[in-house]
Structure formats: structure tokens, C-alpha cells
Amino acid sequence: MALPGYVGNAPTSFFVTGDPMIYASDVLIVLTVIGIVFVLTYYKKWGWLWREWLTTVDHKKIGIMYLIAALLMLFRGGTDAVLMRTQLALPNMHFLEAEHYDQIFTTHGTIMILFMAMPLVFAMMNIAVPLQIGARDVAFPYLNAISFWLFFFGALLLNLSFVIGGSPDGGWTSYPPLVENPTDPGPGENFYLLALQISGIGSMATGINFLVTILKMRAPGMTLMRMPLFCWSILATSILIIFSFPALTIALALVLIDRLFDAHFFTMLQGGNPMMYINLFWVWGHPEVYIVVLPAFGIFSEVIATFSRKRTFGYSSMVASMLAIAVISYLVWLHHFFTMGAGPGVNTFFAISTMCVGIPTGVKVFNWLFTMYQGRIRMTVPMLWSIGFIPTFAIGGATGVMLAVAPADYQYHNSYFLIAHFHQTLIGGVVYGMFAGLYYWWPKMFGFILNERIGRWAFWFFNIGFYVCFLPQYQLGFMGMTRRIYVYPAGMGWTALNLISTIGAYLMAVGFVLIVVDILYSIRYGERDVTGDPWDGRTLEWSLPSPAPHYNFARIPTVTARDAWWVMKGERKRGEVKRELEPLEPIHMPNNSGRPFILSVLFFLGGFGLVFEWYWLAIPSGIGVMVCLLLRSLEYNMDHYIPVSEIKRTEAALGRS
Amino acid sequence: MGLVVSIVLTLLALWVVQAHALSHAMLLAVILVLAVLQIVVQLAFFMHFTESAGPRYHVSALALGFVFTFCIVAGSIWIMTFGGTQPY
Amino acid sequence: MSLAHEEVLSHPDHDIPLEYSTEDGVLKIFGFWIFLATDLILFACLFSMYQILHLNTAGGPTEQDLYNVPEFMAETLILLVSSFTCGLATLEMRKGHRGALMAWLIVTVLLGLSFIFLEVREFVDYVGRGATMQRSAFLSSFFTLVGTHGCHVSLGILWMLSILYQLGRRGIQAITARKVFIVGLYWHFLDVVWVFIFTVVYLQGVMH
Structure with missing residues (x-):
């Protein structure tokens, strides 16, 4: 078939060659794959893998798969970060060459936002939301499985570029006209566009799925204002996903049309307008940072209330501020390109709206502090991450307001000040939040508690490393160091600060490794959670055994107040209720299906075909996708009932009646 | 009709x-x-x-959709014409 | 699918249409409304793209050179009528008339096909006159905006055919009723989008 057109004018061929680091990774990848295949075959686990995981529609298992994939991606993105910091540690380093450095900062950003932060958020919401609202699964379990597999194969497609065809190198924002054909030939950029497009479809479906789940599937008595704050945060996030992801879809699709069909949306010739891409990209891009940070806010609210043994201070203002953030974050996108110079009116409007978004965030910070005030605080690992978050986010937020001052932004724009700012908010907000959630819900997912001692060490390494890494970068930004430079001369006065920053990055890496160690250690030695309620929790997920049975609730609970489980425990303790247990009824559950997996494989093949403009592969895959959709439409037996006897057996085995 | x-x-x-x-x-x-x-x-x-069966959430959802649609279209045009100073 | 609380109605209630009679139906119809909201944003982005680029003709054909009033009026009226026939199909379904429902759906499909035929003819005509997607930013955004709508309509036609087949095999019941209702929502939504294409693309284009 036709060879990809870039072969003539770019130094790459189908397999990436030339760099010893890439050869090393090739060998590692091949060995890992052989290892996995061997283990699965040796222990005869292929059938188990297919039945229990690849075809599952259970939100808890899908959440666990998101979690595993996200941690792997965190490892990949973190390795990229350490490589970059190593290159910048000293002036005139030749550890990485310019082209390689470009690829690494591109994949670092892309992976961290879209293939690490997003799936971690999705992991947490899949694991917790249905349990917290007293539902047996999400509204559309089959669609949920499709979402996961589309994300998974999108991530695979992006990572494949590392060894096949060459990585994208246009930055995670991928601005035209740089990424148009004349200046960026080769498949790298196509990998970026298609990987994001495929996983983006999945994200949009997740947004719809959780919005419907939260609005329509709450247990009886759980009014909106009795919902746990984490569910509120997911509701706000879902709204943002629904209304912002289409903009990304369009921005990426138009670049792809430019590249594949020589159209002129964002080219410099024939009337194209590259700034329009930047406009559309940030229509999505700004809400996106709130998409990942709002769930973290939700987790902090849960964790802080639980470990202060108090109800959340200012519940209604928490809800109101979350919804306010969701709406205002829609009206700030221009602040990413103040320097386009759209005029004083435009810049002023967006500067003010940007500053406004800080107000509800401030409200939330004070509410967390007041929740802790006079509480009986237990300094567990999730609580450490939550308390650690408050100062990091306060600094990140304050520098954000500095950046929002449009005239001053002309100085900060694209400097290391900006880099420090958004890492401070995204790591300090999202990563801290997700680690808090990881430790908090881990027993619910796996039935054992992660070791607190190792967890504390991990936290302190990460937290100290975080400040050591990013505080010097603010200073470097003021001293004129711009983002994305791969080498700098001696004598700029940047050397010491860069070296300190690199040391910080290594400390953070140690923190991450310690978390992995903690997980491995606790799998073997961790304290088993036999009660299902190891933290003395407040919300419904803690009323279930750990891990929860696949139908979650044998009987759907009736909710009478906020912090439903806390209230139930209180009533039981006081002996107030001898609630008659209603008789069990057969439970209606969706069937497993292999089609989401197959559908996503077809998407992957189609995407891979388009990357190399192999239409002989892309078109049949597209038809395959349509056939999958049609087959689903013709399927009428999609669910089954679990008989009462089986529920009784399962509950008895879990020690419940 | x-x-x-x-x-x-x-x-x-x-x-x-x-x-x-x-x-x-x-x-x-x-x-x-x-x-x-x-x-x-x-x-x-x-x-x-x-x-609808139950509360009419879809009405609010669509209303919000119209608001954001307006924001995107009007905002983009306002920005990309440099505050309305360019022809469009 | 599923899960929390079984059928919303345990007893037959003639006030509630069949498509809302199961929890599954309620969830899917609501989910589809949300999907339409996302599609709305998708088209909003394409419209703003078009509005920014439609004067950037780079010396190539302009809107006035291309758009032809009888042609786009025909497309518009066909689509409006198809939206109406699709609405009649839903009404017949509520009365339980399978034959009339299927007949109106077939009429809708035929109108949809003739719309697609006219649009393809229009595109082929433009390309023949040198107005290709590669010619200018204006044409890139024209073909993408109108083409995206055309793809939606084509998909809608395939979808309706699949539902017609299912109606033929299974008759009107909770699941097929929900499917007919949802495809109807989709079809009316596409009509709304077309009204804006008619206004922003064609009418604005011939305004001078």
C-alpha cells in the first residue's frame, strides 16, 4: 500500500530509530509484553481476564482499571518530567537534543492532563459516585465500558508514537501554524490529534453518563441538597465536560482536516486564521482545568469532614461556589492569550472574569478551614494530602490572580512563572486530591488499608520536593527564563535555581516511588478492612462491605439527612431504630459485553490508519464501528436478574444479613 | 400547525x-x-x-446549553474581531 | 439499563407515553437530551469558525458567487417538511398505529435522502467550479460546517432504517417506542441546526 508521505522529508521512518534511549524502551516494551503474555498463559488467566475485566460493565471494576491506567501514565509523564529537569539542571547540557526535548515536553503535558489527570478523576467518580448516592451502577453501564476502553486505546495510540512513527513535538497545546504540514511533517502530530479525539469521545460519554446518574438515580430520600459534596463536584464537572469537550473535538478535527486534506482553517495562506484554533482550544482548555480540579475539591470536602469528625462547614455555600466556578470558568478563556492583543475592552472583560473565579475558590478554602476548626482531627494520610493542598493551592491561586492582570501578563506570558503557577494548581490541587482519594477509598476498592507509615514518608518527600521544585521557577520566570527552552548558557544567573528545582523534581519522584512501594507492601501486609467502614465514614459507601458486592446494595437505603451513613450509625448507636428489613427482591443488572472492547479496538485501528493516512485500514475500521453500533441496537436481551437466593448467599459470605 | x-x-x-x-x-x-x-x-x-418523567432537568440542561452556545459564538466573534474592530 | 428502581410504573397508566414507561426509557431520553446539548456546542464552534472565516476568500469564489436561492430554499423546505412528517410519526406511535408510524418514518427517510441528494449535487457543482475545500479558508469552513450537518443527516437516515427494521420485527413496545422518540428528537434537532445554516450561511451570503 501507499507509503506514508513523510518518509521523503523527515528523518523518521515507521519505527523510530537512532536514539539509544528509544532502543532501550523498545526492548523493555517487548520484554514487558512477553512477560504479561507468559504470566497470563502460564496461570491460564486469559479467560479470567476476558470475563472479569475486559467485558465488565461494573463501575467499580471500570474505576479500578482507570486507576491502574492512570498510575501507569503518571509514571510515564513523571519520567518525562524527570528527564526534562535533568536536561535543565545545569547550563549547556547535552543530555537530550532539541528535537527529543520537544517531544518530551509535548508528551509530558498531554499525558499528564488527558491521560493521567482525567482518568484519575474518572477512577474516583466511578468508584465512589454510585455508592455514595445509593445506586447499583451508573445510568448507562455499557456506555461506561465504552468510555473506559476509548480512553485506554487513545492512551495506547499516543504512547505508541514513542516507538512507531515518532512522538508529537508541537507542545501539549499543539498550536498552529507550527503543527501544520509544512512545519511539522510526519505522523507525530496525527498521533496526538487522533489519540485525543478517541479518548475525548469517551470523556464526553462519561460526562453525560454521570450527569444522568446523579440527577436520576439517587436513592429515595436523597435530595440534591442531601448529596455528599463529592457527588456535587462530579455533577459540576460533568456539566463542564458536556459543554466544553465539543470545542476540543472541533479544534482537533479542524487541524486534522488541515493536515490530511490540505484545508485552510489555521494555515498562514489562503485566509486561514491560526488564532481561531487558540480561541477554540481554550474554550475547552480553561474549563478543562476545572474539570480536573473540582473533583479534587469534592474529595477534600469528604476527607476533611470525615477526619475532623464534623459535618462540612457551609454546605450550601460549598455547593453554590462549585456551581459558580462551573459557570464562570466558561467566561475566562481569553486569559490564555491576552498577548494576542484583542484590545482593551476584551482583555479587561476577561481579566475581571478571571479574578472573579478566585472568589468562590476562596470561599471553599475558608469552609475547609472552618470544618477543621474545633474538630477532632485524625492525621491520616488522606488528611495529610488534604491539609498539604491548602497552602499549595493558595499560592497557586494568588499567582493566578497575578497572571490575570492583563498588562502584567505581557511580562509573565510563557515564562517559567506561568509554568510554576499551573503546576502549583494542577499538582497542588489535582494530584494531591487524587492521592487523598486514593488512600481514602483504597480500602473500599480492595478491602485493605494502605500502610500509613510509608504513606506519610511518601507525602513528605512529595510535598517538600514540590516546593523545592516549583518555588525557584517563579523566580526563574521573573529572570526571563521562558518555557520550552531546552538549553541555556552559563552566566544568566539561572544555574543555581535550576539545579534546586531539579533536586525538587527528584524528591517528588521518590515520593511517587514510595506510593508504589506502599501499594506493593500493603497488598501483602496491609491491614484488612473487615468492617467496611475503616475511617468511621459519613457517607453511604462506608455502609457496604469492602469491597462492595457487584450489585452494591442488597436493599436500596432510604436517606433521611445529609451524611446519611453517619446519621444511620447514630440512630443505631442510640438504639432508636429497629428497622424492619424489607424482604430482598431480585436485582436487575446489566449483562457483561465484549463489544465495548471490540468497538474501541476498531477505533484504535481506525485512528492508527488515519495517522499514516492508510485509508485501507481506516475505512474498514470505521465501518466496523458502525456495525458494532448496529449490533448493539438490535440486541434486546441486555440484562438479567440476580435471584434472591444468590443475594442471600453473597450477603452471608460478606457477614451481612 | x-x-x-x-x-x-x-x-x-x-x-x-x-x-x-x-x-x-x-x-x-x-x-x-x-x-x-x-x-x-x-x-x-x-x-x-x-x-418528562420526574423533574424537568433536561429543560435546565438545554437552557444552560443555549447560554454557553451564546457565550462561545458571541465571545469568539468578539475576540477574533479584536473587540469588533475587524470586519466579520 | 438497570438498576436502582425497576419500572417507574408498576401499573399501566394511560397518561404516560410508552417510551417513558420504563426507567430505562426515562434515563435514555434524558441522556439523549444532554447529548443534543453537546452537539449544540459542537455546531456552535463550527458556526463561529464560519463566521470568522467567511470573508477570507483568498481571491477565490465568494458566497455570492456560489449560493443559489432556489437550490438552498429547496433543501430548506424539504428538511422542514421531513421534520413535520417525523413529528407525525411520533404522534401515530402514541396512538399505537404501527402502520402509519412506519409509513411516516419511510416518508421522512425519503425526504432525508432527497435532501442529501440535493446537497451532494450542490457540493459537486461547487467543486466543479473550482470551489474546493483547499481553495480558501471560507470554503474550508463552508464544507466542514454544512458537511458535518450532512453527515448527521446521513447517520439519521441509517438510524431510522434500523429502527424501521426493528419496528417491523417487534412492533410498538417500550424499547422501540423509546427509539422512535429519540431518533425523532435527533431529527428535529438537525432541522434546528439547518435553520441556522440557512440563516447564517445562505441568507447572510446572499444579503448583498
Whole structure:
């Protein structure tokens, strides 16, 4: 078939060659794959893998798969970060060459936002939301499985570029006209566009799925204002996903049309307008940072209330501020390109709206502090991450307001000040939040508690490393160091600060490794959670055994107040209720299906075909996708009932009646 | 009924454009208003917009959708014409 | 699917249409409304793209050179009528008339096909006159905006055919009723989008 057109004018061929680091990774990848295949075959686990995981529609298992994939991606993105910091540690380093450095900062950003932060958020919401609202699964379990597999194969497609065809190198924002054909030939950029497009479809479906789940599937008595704050945060996030992801879809699709069909949306010739891409990209891009940070806010609210043994201070203002953030974050996108110079009116409007978004965030910070005030605080690992978050986010937020001052932004724009700012908010907000959630819900997912001692060490390494890494970068930004430079001369006065920053990055890496160690250690030695309620929790997920049975609730609970489980425990303790247990009824559950997996494989093949403009592969895959959709439409037996006897057996085995 | 109204609205839009009776900006405004009326017709007559089992969340969702649609279109045009100083 | 609380109605209630009679139906119809909201944003982005680029003709054909009033009026009226026939199909379904429902759906499909035929003819005509997607930013955004709508309509036609087949095999029941209702929502939505294409693309284009 036709060879990809870039072969003539770019130094790459189908397999990436030339760099010893890439050869090393090739060998590692091949060995890992052989290892996995061997283990699965040796222990005869292929059938188990297919039945229990690849075809599952259970939100808890899908959440666990998101979690595993996200941690792997965190490892990949973190390795990229350490490589970059190593290159910048000293002036005139030749550890990485310019082209390689470009690829690494591109994949670092892309992976961290879209293939690490997003799936971690999705992991947490899949694991917790249905349990917290007293539902047996999400509204559309089959669609949920499709979402996961589309994300998974999108991530695979992006990572494949590392060894096949060459990585994208246009930055995670991928601005035209740089990424148009004349200046960026080769498949790298196509990998970026298609990987994001495929996983983006999945994200949009997740947004719809959780919005419907939260609005329509709450247990009886759980009014909106009795919902746990984490569910509120997911509701706000879902709204943002629904209304912002289409903009990304369009921005990426138009670049792809430019590249594949020589159209002129964002080219410099024939009337194209590259700034329009930047406009559309940030229509999505700004809400996106709130998409990942709002769930973290939700987790902090849960964790802080639980470990202060108090109800959340200012519940209604928490809800109101979350919804306010969701709406205002829609009206700030221009602040990413103040320097386009759209005029004083435009810049002023967006500067003010940007500053406004800080107000509800401030409200939330004070509410967390007041929740802790006079509480009986237990300094567990999730609580450490939550308390650690408050100062990091306060600094990140304050520098954000500095950046929002449009005239001053002309100085900060694209400097290391900006880099420090958004890492401070995204790591300090999202990563801290997700680690808090990881430790908090881990027993619910796996039935054992992660070791607190190792967890504390991990936290302190990460937290100290975080400040050591990013505080010097603010200073470097003021001293004129711009983002994305791969080498700098001696004598700029940047050397010491860069070296300190690199040391910080290594400390953070140690923190991450310690978390992995903690997980491995606790799998073997961790304290088993036999009660299902190891933290003395407040919300419904803690009323279930750990891990929860696949139908979650044998009987759907009736909710009478906020912090439903806390209230139930209180009533039981006081002996107030001898609630008659209603008789069990057969439970209606969706069937497993292999089609989401197959559908996503077809998407992957189609995407891979388009990357190399192999239409002989892309078109049949597209038809395959349509056939999958049609087959689903013709399927009428999609669910089954679990008989009462089986529920009784399962509950008895879990020690419940 | 819905059909008649929507066809009348369409022909009205065509007529104002071809009649050359109004200035450019006015004309644009008028045909956009007519288009918005068409949405109302579709929602009311064909899409059974007010029907629902339980609370009418879809009404709020769609309202929010219209708000954000307006933000994106108006905001983008405002930004990309440098505050309205370029032709569009 | 599923899960929390079984059928919303345990007893037959003639006030509630069949498509809302199961929890599954309620969830899917609501989910589809949300999907339409996302599609709305998708088209909003394409419209703003078009509005920014439609004067950037790079010396190539302009809007006035291309758009032809009888042609786009025909497309518009066909689509409006198809939206109406699709609405009639839903009404017949509510009365339980399978034959009439299927007949109106077939009429809708035929109108949809003739719309697609006219649009393809229009595109082929433009390309023949040198107005290709590669010619200018204006044409890139024209073909993408109108083409995206055309793809939606084509998909809608395939979808309706699949539902017609299912109606033929299974008759009107909770699941097929929900499917007919949802495809109807989709079809009316596409009509709304077309009204804006008619206004923003064609009418604005011939305004001078």
C-alpha cells in the first residue's frame, strides 16, 4: 500500500530509530509484553481476564482499571518530567537534543492532563459516585465500558508514537501554524490529534453518563441538597465536560482536516486564521482545568469532614461556589492569550472574569478551614494530602490572580512563572486530591488499608520536593527564563535555581516511588478492612462491605439527612431504630459485553490508519464501528436478574444479613 | 400547525433578505430572531419539550446549553474581531 | 439499563407515553437530551469558525458567487417538511398505529435522502467550479460546517432504517417506542441546526 508521505522529508521512518534511549524502551516494551503474555498463559488467566475485566460493565471494576491506567501514565509523564529537569539542571547540557526535548515536553503535558489527570478523576467518580448516592451502577453501564476502553486505546495510540512513527513535538497545546504540514511533517502530530479525539469521545460519554446518574438515580430520600459534596463536584464537572469537550473535538478535527486534506482553517495562506484554533482550544482548555480540579475539591470536602469528625462547614455555600466556578470558568478563556492583543475592552472583560473565579475558590478554602476548626482531627494520610493542598493551592491561586492582570501578563506570558503557577494548581490541587482519594477509598476498592507509615514518608518527600521544585521557577520566570527552552548558557544567573528545582523534581519522584512501594507492601501486609467502614465514614459507601458486592446494595437505603451513613450509625448507636428489613427482591443488572472492547479496538485501528493516512485500514475500521453500533441496537436481551437466593448467599459470605 | 408556522418563518426570512429594505446589521438581527423563533417551534410542536418523567432537568440542561452556545459564538466573534474592530 | 428502581410504573397508566414507561426509557431520553446539548456546542464552534472565516476568500469564489436561492430554499423546505412528517410519526406511535408510524418514518427517510441528494449535487457543482475545500479558508469552513450537518443527516437516515427494521420485527413496545422518540428528537434537532445554516450561511451570503 501507499507509503506514508513523510518518509521523503523527515528523518523518521515507521519505527523510530537512532536514539539509544528509544532502543532501550523498545526492548523493555517487548520484554514487558512477553512477560504479561507468559504470566497470563502460564496461570491460564486469559479467560479470567476476558470475563472479569475486559467485558465488565461494573463501575467499580471500570474505576479500578482507570486507576491502574492512570498510575501507569503518571509514571510515564513523571519520567518525562524527570528527564526534562535533568536536561535543565545545569547550563549547556547535552543530555537530550532539541528535537527529543520537544517531544518530551509535548508528551509530558498531554499525558499528564488527558491521560493521567482525567482518568484519575474518572477512577474516583466511578468508584465512589454510585455508592455514595445509593445506586447499583451508573445510568448507562455499557456506555461506561465504552468510555473506559476509548480512553485506554487513545492512551495506547499516543504512547505508541514513542516507538512507531515518532512522538508529537508541537507542545501539549499543539498550536498552529507550527503543527501544520509544512512545519511539522510526519505522523507525530496525527498521533496526538487522533489519540485525543478517541479518548475525548469517551470523556464526553462519561460526562453525560454521570450527569444522568446523579440527577436520576439517587436513592429515595436523597435530595440534591442531601448529596455528599463529592457527588456535587462530579455533577459540576460533568456539566463542564458536556459543554466544553465539543470545542476540543472541533479544534482537533479542524487541524486534522488541515493536515490530511490540505484545508485552510489555521494555515498562514489562503485566509486561514491560526488564532481561531487558540480561541477554540481554550474554550475547552480553561474549563478543562476545572474539570480536573473540582473533583479534587469534592474529595477534600469528604476527607476533611470525615477526619475532623464534623459535618462540612457551609454546605450550601460549598455547593453554590462549585456551581459558580462551573459557570464562570466558561467566561475566562481569553486569559490564555491576552498577548494576542484583542484590545482593551476584551482583555479587561476577561481579566475581571478571571479574578472573579478566585472568589468562590476562596470561599471553599475558608469552609475547609472552618470544618477543621474545633474538630477532632485524625492525621491520616488522606488528611495529610488534604491539609498539604491548602497552602499549595493558595499560592497557586494568588499567582493566578497575578497572571490575570492583563498588562502584567505581557511580562509573565510563557515564562517559567506561568509554568510554576499551573503546576502549583494542577499538582497542588489535582494530584494531591487524587492521592487523598486514593488512600481514602483504597480500602473500599480492595478491602485493605494502605500502610500509613510509608504513606506519610511518601507525602513528605512529595510535598517538600514540590516546593523545592516549583518555588525557584517563579523566580526563574521573573529572570526571563521562558518555557520550552531546552538549553541555556552559563552566566544568566539561572544555574543555581535550576539545579534546586531539579533536586525538587527528584524528591517528588521518590515520593511517587514510595506510593508504589506502599501499594506493593500493603497488598501483602496491609491491614484488612473487615468492617467496611475503616475511617468511621459519613457517607453511604462506608455502609457496604469492602469491597462492595457487584450489585452494591442488597436493599436500596432510604436517606433521611445529609451524611446519611453517619446519621444511620447514630440512630443505631442510640438504639432508636429497629428497622424492619424489607424482604430482598431480585436485582436487575446489566449483562457483561465484549463489544465495548471490540468497538474501541476498531477505533484504535481506525485512528492508527488515519495517522499514516492508510485509508485501507481506516475505512474498514470505521465501518466496523458502525456495525458494532448496529449490533448493539438490535440486541434486546441486555440484562438479567440476580435471584434472591444468590443475594442471600453473597450477603452471608460478606457477614451481612 | 408547526409546519405552517415554520414555513412561514422561513419564507419571511427569505423575503426580508431579498427585499433590501433594511440595513445590513438590522437584517442580520431580524433573520437571527426568525431563526430563534424556529427553534421554539421545533421544541414546542415536535420535540415535546415539556414532557418528562420526574423533574424537568433536561429543560435546565438545554437552557444552560443555549447560554454557553451564546457565550462561545458571541465571545469568539468578539475576540477574533479584536473587540469588533475587524470586519466579520 | 438497570438498576436502582425497576419500572417507574408498576401499573399501566394511560397518561404516560410508552417510551417513558420504563426507567430505562426515562434515563435514555434524558441522556439523549444532554447529548443534543453537546452537539449544540459542537455546531456552535463550527458556526463561529464560519463566521470568522467567511470573508477570507483568498481571491477565490465568494458566497455570492456560489449560493443559489432556489437550490438552498429547496433543501430548506424539504428538511422542514421531513421534520413535520417525523413529528407525525411520533404522534401515530402514541396512538399505537404501527402502520402509519412506519409509513411516516419511510416518508421522512425519503425526504432525508432527497435532501442529501440535493446537497451532494450542490457540493459537486461547487467543486466543479473550482470551489474546493483547499481553495480558501471560507470554503474550508463552508464544507466542514454544512458537511458535518450532512453527515448527521446521513447517520439519521441509517438510524431510522434500523429502527424501521426493528419496528417491523417487534412492533410498538417500550424499547422501540423509546427509539422512535429519540431518533425523532435527533431529527428535529438537525432541522434546528439547518435553520441556522440557512440563516447564517445562505441568507447572510446572499444579503448583498
